[in-house]
Amino acid sequence: MELTQFKELLFQAGEKAGFEEMELYYANGEKFSTKVYNGEVDSYTLATDAGLSFRGLINGQMGYAYTEKIDHSSVQLLVDGAKENAFILDTEDHEDLYSGADSYPALDLFADELENVSPSTKIDFLKEVEKACFARSNKVSSVNYCMLQSFSSDKRIANSKGLDVMDRGNGIFVFVSVVVKDNEDIKSAQKLAISRDFSAFEAEKIANVAVDEALSYLGAESVKSGYYPVIFKNKAAAALLQTFVGSFSADNVHKGKSRLANKVGEKIAGKNITIIDNPHDTKGFSSRSFDSEGVPTKPLHVLEEGVLKTYLHNRKTAKKDGVSSTGHASKASYKGTIGISPSNLYIKAGEESFDHIVSNSKEAIVITSLQGLHSGANPISGDFSLAAHGYLVKNGKILRPVNQITVAGNFFSLLNDVESVGNDLETELPSGGAIGSPSLKVSKLSVGGK
Amino acid sequence: MIAKSLIEKIMNAALETGGDFAEVFVEDKMNTSIGLVGGKVERSISGKDFGIGIRILQGNNSVYGYTNDHSEEALLKITHQVAQALNGEGNSTILPLRGETFHSVHPIRYAPLDVAKTKKVERMREVYHVAKEYHSSISQVSVGYRDEDQRVLIANSEGTFIEDRRIRTRLSAQAVASNNSEMQTGSYSPGAHKGFELMDELDLSFYGREAARIATTMLHARECPSGQFPVIIDNEFGGVIFHEACGHGLEATSVAKGNSVFSDKLGERVAPDIVTYIDDGTLSNEWGSQNIDDEGERTRKNVLIENGILKGYLIDKLGGRRMGMDPTGSSRRESYKYAPTSRMTNTFIAPGTSSREEIIANTEFGIYAKYMGGGSVNPATADYNFAVNEGYIIRNGKIAEPVRGATLIGNGAKTLQKVDMVGNNLAHGQGMCGSVSGSIPANVGQPTIRVSEITVGGRGQS
Numbered sequence: 001m002e003l004t005q006f007k008e009l010l011f012q013a014g015e016k017a018g019f020e021e022m023e024l025y026y027a028n029g030e031k032f033s034t035k036v037y038n039g040e041v042d043s044y045t046l047a048t049d050a051g052l053s054f055r056g057l058i059n060g061q062m063g064y065a066y067t068e069k070i071d072h073s074s075v076q077l078l079v080d081g082a083k084e085n086a087f088i089l090d091t092e093d094h095e096d097l098y099s100g101a102d103s104y105p106a107l108d109l110f111a112d113e114l115e116n117v118s119p120s121t122k123i124d125f126l127k128e129v130e131k132a133c134f135a136r137s138n139k140v141s142s143v144n145y146c147m148l149q150s151f152s153s154d155k156r157i158a159n160s161k162g163l164d165v166m167d168r169g170n171g172i173f174v175f176v177s178v179v180v181k182d183n184e185d186i187k188s189a190q191k192l193a194i195s196r197d198f199s200a201f202e203a204e205k206i207a208n209v210a211v212d213e214a215l216s217y218l219g220a221e222s223v224k225s226g227y228y229p230v231i232f233k234n235k236a237a238a239a240l241l242q243t244f245v246g247s248f249s250a251d252n253v254h255k256g257k258s259r260l261a262n263k264v265g266e267k268i269a270g271k272n273i274t275i276i277d278n279p280h281d282t283k284g285f286s287s288r289s290f291d292s293e294g295v296p297t298k299p300l301h302v303l304e305e306g307v308l309k310t311y312l313h314n315r316k317t318a319k320k321d322g323v324s325s326t327g328h329a330s331k332a333s334y335k336g337t338i339g340i341s342p343s344n345l346y347i348k349a350g351e352e353s354f355d356h357i358v359s360n361s362k363e364a365i366v367i368t369s370l371q372g373l374h375s376g377a378n379p380i381s382g383d384f385s386l387a388a389h390g391y392l393v394k395n396g397k398i399l400r401p402v403n404q405i406t407v408a409g410n411f412f413s414l415l416n417d418v419e420s421v422g423n424d425l426e427t428e429l430p431s432g433g434a435i436g437s438p439s440l441k442v443s444k445l446s447v448g449g450k
Numbered sequence: 451m452i453a454k455s456l457i458e459k460i461m462n463a464a465l466e467t468g469g470d471f472a473e474v475f476v477e478d479k480m481n482t483s484i485g486l487v488g489g490k491v492e493r494s495i496s497g498k499d500f501g502i503g504i505r506i507l508q509g510n511n512s513v514y515g516y517t518n519d520h521s522e523e524a525l526l527k528i529t530h531q532v533a534q535a536l537n538g539e540g541n542s543t544i545l546p547l548r549g550e551t552f553h554s555v556h557p558i559r560y561a562p563l564d565v566a567k568t569k570k571v572e573r574m575r576e577v578y579h580v581a582k583e584y585h586s587s588i589s590q591v592s593v594g595y596r597d598e599d600q601r602v603l604i605a606n607s608e609g610t611f612i613e614d615r616r617i618r619t620r621l622s623a624q625a626v627a628s629n630n631s632e633m634q635t636g637s638y639s640p641g642a643h644k645g646f647e648l649m650d651e652l653d654l655s656f657y658g659r660e661a662a663r664i665a666t667t668m669l670h671a672r673e674c675p676s677g678q679f680p681v682i683i684d685n686e687f688g689g690v691i692f693h694e695a696c697g698h699g700l701e702a703t704s705v706a707k708g709n710s711v712f713s714d715k716l717g718e719r720v721a722p723d724i725v726t727y728i729d730d731g732t733l734s735n736e737w738g739s740q741n742i743d744d745e746g747e748r749t750r751k752n753v754l755i756e757n758g759i760l761k762g763y764l765i766d767k768l769g770g771r772r773m774g775m776d777p778t779g780s781s782r783r784e785s786y787k788y789a790p791t792s793r794m795t796n797t798f799i800a801p802g803t804s805s806r807e808e809i810i811a812n813t814e815f816g817i818y819a820k821y822m823g824g825g826s827v828n829p830a831t832a833d834y835n836f837a838v839n840e841g842y843i844i845r846n847g848k849i850a851e852p853v854r855g856a857t858l859i860g861n862g863a864k865t866l867q868k869v870d871m872v873g874n875n876l877a878h879g880q881g882m883c884g885s886v887s888g889s890i891p892a893n894v895g896q897p898t899i900r901v902s903e904i905t906v907g908g909r910g911q912s
Contacts, residue, residue, distance in 0.1 A: 037707065040510075040511065041511060041513075041535070042511075043512060043513075043514070043789065044512070044513040044514065044532070044535045045513075045514045045515065045516075045789065046514075046515040046528060046531050046532050047515060047516045047517065047528075047787065048517045048519070048524075048528065049501065049516065049517060049518050049787070050518060050519075051518070053497070063494075064494070064495040064496075065495065065496055065497050066495070066496075066497030066498070067497055067498045067500070068497075068498060068499050068500040068501060068518045069478075069498055069500035069518065069520070070518075074498065077497075077498060078497075081496045081497065084494075084496075084566075084567055085494035085495060085496060085567070086494075087567075087568075088484070088491050088494050088567045088568055088571050089490075089491050089492065089493075089494060090490050090491050091490045091491065091492040092490070093492075119535065142707070142708075142709060142830075144707070144709050144829070144830055177830070179709070179830040179831075186830060186831050187831065188828060188830040188831060222905070225676045225677055255487055255488065255590065256488075256589055256590045256626065256628075257590065257626065259633070335481075335495070335497060336495070337493050337495050371826055371828070371833075371835045372824070372825050372826050372835035372836065372837060372857065374824055374826075375823045375824030375825050375826070375835075375836065375837040376823075376825075376835060376836075376837040376857045378633075378634070378635065380626065380633045380635060381632060381633040381634065383854075383855055385674075385837070385855045385856065385857040385907050385908055385909065386835070386857060386907070387833075387834075387835030387857060387859040387907065403833070404833070404859060404860075404905055405859075405907070406676060406835075406857050406859055406905070406906075406907020406908070407907075408673075408676070408855060408857075408907060408908055408909035409909065446676065446908075446909035447676075448676025448677065448857075448905065448906065448907035448908060448909075449676075449905070450677075450678070
């Protein structure tokens, strides 16, 4: 059914049921993903999907319901569901709908050329990546993950207060994971490349990065337990930041789930730490011109030279704090309720190169990868104890690979303990946001090993 | 959910380009999720997932497409697009669809859609009050409730036409304990393949109290020392380590490609003889159970490791073709958005003979992991890491002071070799298991076990 027609039916039924304000959130997309294994297509998936959510104000509360079946049968399901959901709410922080802004930033997040790349071209490229992995070293025993995914999506929010905004985007990514073997020693490494420009991908480059990294881990051993200076390589630093980024959410602050409560305006990190959220970076994959409530987005300094400038807000939390929304309302999808999440958020790059940080270290452990971030870290307290691997540095040189270690500390203490900030800002793409960091050297952390 | 005649049309179209097997999966699922924070219901959302997945196999290759547009035009369009990925002649035919029925071994008393949400909230409040009133240091309590009612229709070109309905309910309690400088959390999340009767059967106050007790205990715990120690992993959710470190390695997904440490090891010793490891999707009303898998096969009890000897794998149809073996009723998927593949259902270490007390009394110094948290494993190397949510030092055969921030790391195959005591108190815990075919409900389970040595990470002194 046509969306505008569906909206009219839905809002009519909603009004009849007693809703005072109503909103429709619609998302649809197309997706192609494929995997190659030993020169053959291992999986191939095509999809077109869509979903729609309804929310409305009734009895002073905002009720939500959604459906993936968009036809007449769903109108009553949405209205009745949202009404029942609204009636059991008893929160005192009320949501309301946004009537829209005069202007929105124009962001170009859709590349037309990308839509013209055929599935067979994409598969051929993947086969090239796999071949290049094996060609790089005879120690490559398997390329256990060689996948590509391209996607395009449309989003529309329209409500009874006049808001009607649309956004469109597309992209493509390649992910490869290689396994290298030297006698009984097995190691692996991964590389993710993401873009809106297919021609920017180079098969050999992607393969070489993954293979070289995996090879560099062969012969890894643990280290003696103790306190070491630790250099978090950019990707590992970004993964750590991602784990604790929820602390900047005003919602978590209000719920007693953030250590940053009452800290706006205070120094919470070293002077060398600045954190920026930039929803307008057209290279970013969490870029957006409006947030999930329809509020226009803008770049924001969250932390400036160690001083906490603001939390991330949606309209509800902003109202409670007597400030304006920062445009960080988010929904995981049409299946979610309004929450808060960053867009492209990163620690600002410093001056030193990674190599320079290493060569300036008498003894240190470089951490290239952290595991178990969803379980070994307490996102509220900031405590973490995580399995890790990387390299041992002695006298300014990488001496050997290290594995089977854990690194433990507290994220908020660590922010005050950064000795060097690298110039190698790189962005990771975990769910819900794109988080970036340069490499960070921390003066001392507990490392568990032998 | 879709007419038989349309399914036949789709399958005929699917086999036009050389495919030898076509499958249609239709899903219609109602979900409810409610969140109570600080005593207030602050989130409640419900809705319908709906879509159709079409899979075509050609020998060892598989292609898949899905859409949530159930019009004939849209379904045939996506089928043709997917079929285009194969090269060949359409010489396979479809067999007449047999309507199959079975007796459900997972009886449901109260379908969640028939229960008013106000009743669901009442039960959540009970949990909230118990946790909140447990101790003055409890600063925040969140209670979550979810239920789902999934109807599936699975048809394939070999004549399968079968429907199933899976109802699941889950509660989660999370407590935060704090003092001036610290915050610690505790949580517990029981669930079952049951309707609202689960909320009557569970001792709700137990879960609220445990979440609060864990948080409070951890608030006063010292940092766990790091090093290599004997580790006693308690029963129930403790089974998560072997789920990650061994269970995934027994799935056809990794075995078929030779990427698993268990590849080509059938009949060989992979563990001490006190270890028997089982996956059983037939356990009545358990969280990971279902009558049929997502290819329409009956689920069954699969003995994977028996007295230390590798006996079997978890195999789906495509994995079976690649391995030259029969499927084991183990094919699962999160939703129509995923092609199905080999997954676990309820996986557990079978009970041994020791009591928990004996195991502790036999340990001079070590770590007692009473409640495990989550973790992950690298499938290529079988290296794993797990968080301990509630841990203690064991000294001179007795449980001593609590410790926090402990992480267990190691290698799955090697840790399996080091299991040296198995308890007699098997219990199952509930989790969501993520892998190639999405996130699915799965039980992990075990009795209390002891591993002679695991690397423990923490930031305390021993």
